[in-house]
Amino acid sequence: xxxxxxxxxxxxxxxxxxxxxxxxxxxxxxxxxxxxxxxxxxxxxxxxxxxxxxxxxxxxxxxxxxxxxxxxxxxxxxxxxxxxxxxxxxxxxxxxxxxxxxxxxxxxxxxxxxxxxxxxxxxxxxxxxxxxxxxxxxxxxxxxxxxxxxxxxxxxxxxxxxxxxxxxxxxxxxxxxxxxxxxxxxxxxxxxxxxxxxxxxxxxxxxxxxxxxxxxxxxxxxxxxxxxxxxxxxxxxxxxxxxxxxxxxxxxxxxxxxxxxxxxxxxxxxxxxxxxxxxxxxxxxxxxxxxxxxxxxxxxxxxxxxxxxxxxxxxxxxxxxxxxxxxxxxxxxxxxxxxxxxxxxxxxxxxxxxxxxxxxxxxxxxxxxxxxxxxxxxxxxxxxxxxxxxxxxxxxxxxxxxxxxxxxxxxxxxxxxxxxxxxxxxxxx
Amino acid sequence: xxxxxxxxxxxxxxxxxxxxxxxxxxxxxxxxxxxxxxxxxxxxxxxxxxxxxxxxxxxxxxxxxxxxxxxxxxxxxxxxxxxxxxxxxxxxxxxxxxxxxxxxxxxxxxxxxxxxxxxxxxxxxxxxxxxxxxxxxxxxxxxxxxxxxxxxxxxxxxxxxxxxxxxxxxxxxxxxxxxxxxxxxxxxxxxxxxxxxxxxxxxxxxxxxxxxxxxxxxxxxxxxxxxxxxxxxxxxxxxxxxxxxxxxxxxxxxxxxxxxxxxxxxxxxxxxxxxxxxxxxxxxxxxxxxxxxxxxxxxxxxxxxxxxxxxxxxxxxxxxxxxxxxxxxxxxxxxxxxxxxxxxxxxxxxxxxxxxxxxxxxxxxxxxxxxxxxxxxxxxxxxxxxxxxxxxxxxxxxxxxxxxxxxxxxxxxxxxxxxxxxxxxxxxx
Numbered sequence: 001x002x003x004x005x006x007x008x009x010x011x012x013x014x015x016x017x018x019x020x021x022x023x024x025x026x027x028x029x030x031x032x033x034x035x036x037x038x039x040x041x042x043x044x045x046x047x048x049x050x051x052x053x054x055x056x057x058x059x060x061x062x063x064x065x066x067x068x069x070x071x072x073x074x075x076x077x078x079x080x081x082x083x084x085x086x087x088x089x090x091x092x093x094x095x096x097x098x099x100x101x102x103x104x105x106x107x108x109x110x111x112x113x114x115x116x117x118x119x120x121x122x123x124x125x126x127x128x129x130x131x132x133x134x135x136x137x138x139x140x141x142x143x144x145x146x147x148x149x150x151x152x153x154x155x156x157x158x159x160x161x162x163x164x165x166x167x168x169x170x171x172x173x174x175x176x177x178x179x180x181x182x183x184x185x186x187x188x189x190x191x192x193x194x195x196x197x198x199x200x201x202x203x204x205x206x207x208x209x210x211x212x213x214x215x216x217x218x219x220x221x222x223x224x225x226x227x228x229x230x231x232x233x234x235x236x237x238x239x240x241x242x243x244x245x246x247x248x249x250x251x252x253x254x255x256x257x258x259x260x261x262x263x264x265x266x267x268x269x270x271x272x273x274x275x276x277x278x279x280x281x282x283x284x285x286x287x288x289x290x291x292x293x294x295x296x297x298x299x300x301x302x303x304x305x306x307x308x309x310x311x312x313x314x315x316x317x318x319x320x321x322x323x324x325x326x327x328x329x330x331x332x333x334x335x336x337x338x339x340x341x342x343x344x345x346x347x348x349x350x351x352x353x354x355x356x357x358x359x360x361x362x363x364x365x366x367x368x369x370x371x372x373x374x375x376x377x378x379x380x381x382x383x384x385x386x387x388x389x390x391x392x393x394x395x396x397x398x399x400x401x402x403x404x405x406x407x408x409x410x411x412x413x414x415x416x417x418x419x420x421x422x423x424x425x426x427x428x429x
Numbered sequence: 430x431x432x433x434x435x436x437x438x439x440x441x442x443x444x445x446x447x448x449x450x451x452x453x454x455x456x457x458x459x460x461x462x463x464x465x466x467x468x469x470x471x472x473x474x475x476x477x478x479x480x481x482x483x484x485x486x487x488x489x490x491x492x493x494x495x496x497x498x499x500x501x502x503x504x505x506x507x508x509x510x511x512x513x514x515x516x517x518x519x520x521x522x523x524x525x526x527x528x529x530x531x532x533x534x535x536x537x538x539x540x541x542x543x544x545x546x547x548x549x550x551x552x553x554x555x556x557x558x559x560x561x562x563x564x565x566x567x568x569x570x571x572x573x574x575x576x577x578x579x580x581x582x583x584x585x586x587x588x589x590x591x592x593x594x595x596x597x598x599x600x601x602x603x604x605x606x607x608x609x610x611x612x613x614x615x616x617x618x619x620x621x622x623x624x625x626x627x628x629x630x631x632x633x634x635x636x637x638x639x640x641x642x643x644x645x646x647x648x649x650x651x652x653x654x655x656x657x658x659x660x661x662x663x664x665x666x667x668x669x670x671x672x673x674x675x676x677x678x679x680x681x682x683x684x685x686x687x688x689x690x691x692x693x694x695x696x697x698x699x700x701x702x703x704x705x706x707x708x709x710x711x712x713x714x715x716x717x718x719x720x721x722x723x724x725x726x727x728x729x730x731x732x733x734x735x736x737x738x739x740x741x742x743x744x745x746x747x748x749x750x751x752x753x754x755x756x757x758x759x760x761x762x763x764x765x766x767x768x769x770x771x772x773x774x775x776x777x778x779x780x781x782x783x784x785x786x787x788x789x790x791x792x793x794x795x796x797x798x799x800x801x802x803x804x805x806x807x808x809x810x811x812x813x814x815x816x817x818x819x820x821x822x823x824x825x826x827x828x829x830x831x832x833x834x835x836x837x838x839x840x841x842x843x844x845x846x847x848x849x850x851x852x853x854x855x856x857x858x
Binding site for chain 1: 459477493529538543600605629666669688694699720754
């Protein structure tokens with residue numbers, strides 16, 4: 001690929017000839033307007049126009065049409081015997097000169113996403129992927145810690161990293177949070193995070209949470225030699241977010257959580273410049289981009305932007321999760337996060353939502369890696385014998401899985417695992 | 430409405446009982462998880478759980494289903510004679526205690542949008558509107574200039590404000606931009622803006638554009654006494670965006686343009702704190718939220734967030750635009766922007782895309798206001814006698830319209846209008 005262009009890959013669906021629809025994207029997103037204008041010379045178009053690189057027709061998707069899609073006007077001659085209108089689908093690649101916008105995430109988005117979701121020529125339009133040239137790597141340093149840095153901070157050189165979300169999601173007073181954190185940390189969990197709903201609310205200010213959590217983690221570390229990472233949700237208006245980070249850091253915290261979509265890629269990149277801790281990237285609101293099959297931005301493209309902007313960890317959902325995504329989609333997201341980007345940008349995939357010990361064997365079989373942060377919220381806090389047993393059950397399930405022991409055998413040695421499997425089920429439950 | 434809660438209005442579609450689907454939103458977005466957990470006391474739920482305020486069933490929408498939507502499992506007893514599954518649609522209002530997140534735009538979004546687009550219980554989910562309590566007005570000052578401030582800067586106390594976009598969208602060298610701006614300014618245009626594709630690219634650095642544009646505007650102002658507002662697109666990574674603003678301001682510029690979605694509401698609110706000029710809010714990428722009927726965020730909700738964050742002007746599209754929206758949708762957006770929010774937040778609607786002189790009568794009849802900024806890009810630059818005649822034609826069309834003269838009559842006095850109507854059509858073309 002040229003070092004001087006960005007190639008965007010789209011799924012398009014259209015009732016027009018595929019080439020016409022593809023050219024509509026290239027035109028709208030570079031030199032075009034709806035009518036010829038003064039000074040739009042052939043030389044200018046040659047230098048700045050986006051270029052359709054390839055059009056690969058796909059079998060019909062069955063996706064619904066977007067409203068407002070243009071249908072070709074039948075001519076008088078063809079109306080009588082015309083065949084029904086046909087919607088075609090294609091994977092289209094469009095190249096944009098980097099000189100059109102420079103290596104800037106927001107200005108990139110103006111070109112590769114901008115107005116094109118509104119084009120009448122398209123009955124379906126999804127941004128699937130982005131091939132970015134080296135100048136983006138020069139502008140955006142990306143994850144400061146990634147997989148290796150997170151493992152070093154945790155002193156866990158191998159094995160799956162196990163974590164949980166504080167539950168209940170919101171409303172827990174700091175002094176009760178203290179007890180939850182104490183129990184989880186003593187049970188040997190690697191990672192604890194705030195729920196994305198818990199920011200800096202009046203009823204439980206971040207400063208109070210930071211104080212009790214770091215105090216408890218320090219105590220547990222002094223006793224056990226292991227200090228879990230706690231991801232404080234610092235998501236907020238930007239200056240407040242930076243102040244939240246500084247507070248966490250000054251108190252000895254070792255991780256911050258940011259809801260990527262809620263502060264934007266630009267907000268994340270801005271924080272990255274000021275941030276000394278791993279950034280746990282939460283995906284809240286990603287569904288608005290991904291769930292409509294005929295419109296949106298695929299996780300593959302989305303996650304590249306989040307990694308460039310500096311996410312050390314990135315939520316992918318987990319197998320058998322409680323949300324809409326299929327296992328195949330989740331696995332594709334995990335692969336996306338783990339695939340090197342511009343030669344680096346190592347980010348740790350975070351498997352979350354409805355995770356239980358019984359899912360360990362299938363998760364390991366299908367991802368074939370332990371470079372995963374697996375979060376069980378209800379799957380730990382809802383354990384019949386409490387969160388401590390929940391942690392033990394998750395650890396036993398993953399130890400068994402990676403050493404080739406099946407869970408039924410392992411459960412006979414681990415009552416906590418036995419209980420968890422009874423409550424939450426084996427594998428797909 | 431309570432000063433202590435936010436009420437979000439959704440369009441939901443579901444195969445489950447409506448009340449069950451509505452409760453799924455309230456649960457996921459506040460205290461719920463997929464299983465009962467320790468410390469989730471009735472008192473905690475009572476205080477922090479979101480509350481379904483109302484469920485208003487709607488006629489079937491005909492919208493496609495989202496993937497992954499749950500269908501009720503038929504029981505053995507009912508399978509034989511079961512009626513086909515029915516999808517129901519409803520307008521649902523859910524109240525969230527402000528104490529759950531405080532008056533913070535990103536933390537608000539975690540609650541009212543967050544994970545809910547991914548819920549299996551929903552076959553369709555759109556955030557339609559938000560009722561926000563007074564503490565948001567205390568945190569977010571909103572537009573500094575709005576309609577009145579923009580009119581004052583322009584010395585145009587009444588009448589529609591007329592503007593254009595520099596065309597070609599990208600690639601124009603600064604010295605040619607100078608000529609375009611000179612011609613438009615001399616023709617008496619009120620407002621000129623960069624295309625959203627033109628940020629701070631290597632081939633035409635913002636600093637060079639600011640230099641030539643402000644020099645030209647100063648010269649024209651010295652000759653004519655009128656200085657158009659030029660909205661420089663300062664969209665960029667945040668520190669660069671702030672520096673771009675400072676450059677524009679230091680050079681005597683009077684407006685900056687920001688692509689709201691590309692820097693996020695938080696990026697816009699952050700700029701607002703540092704910004705001394707009107708912020709022209711571009712809507713690039715809004716289509717990804719609005720166009721899928723079964724998923725997303727309606728312009729009504731979106732525009733409230735953009736106004737809180739500080740947009741003085743906000744793009745609504747115009748009638749008969751080249752994009753997918755119907756005139757009814759555009760009119761609803763214009764009304765949304767003009768409706769007072771928390772007693773203020775006066776923002777100027779910007780009508781753009783495919784605008785021509787012939788659309789003036791219908792636009793005026795249906796909006797019943799001249800508090801509009803009407804932008805014609807191709808409709809001015811593509812005028813057969815050039816941009817200057819394009820400006821004259823737009824001005825003549827709007828003068829005639831607001832004084833009750835029909836365009837055909839007016840055109841007989843104004844050759845430029847005559848030409849424009851011949852080329853671009855009367856009204857709906």
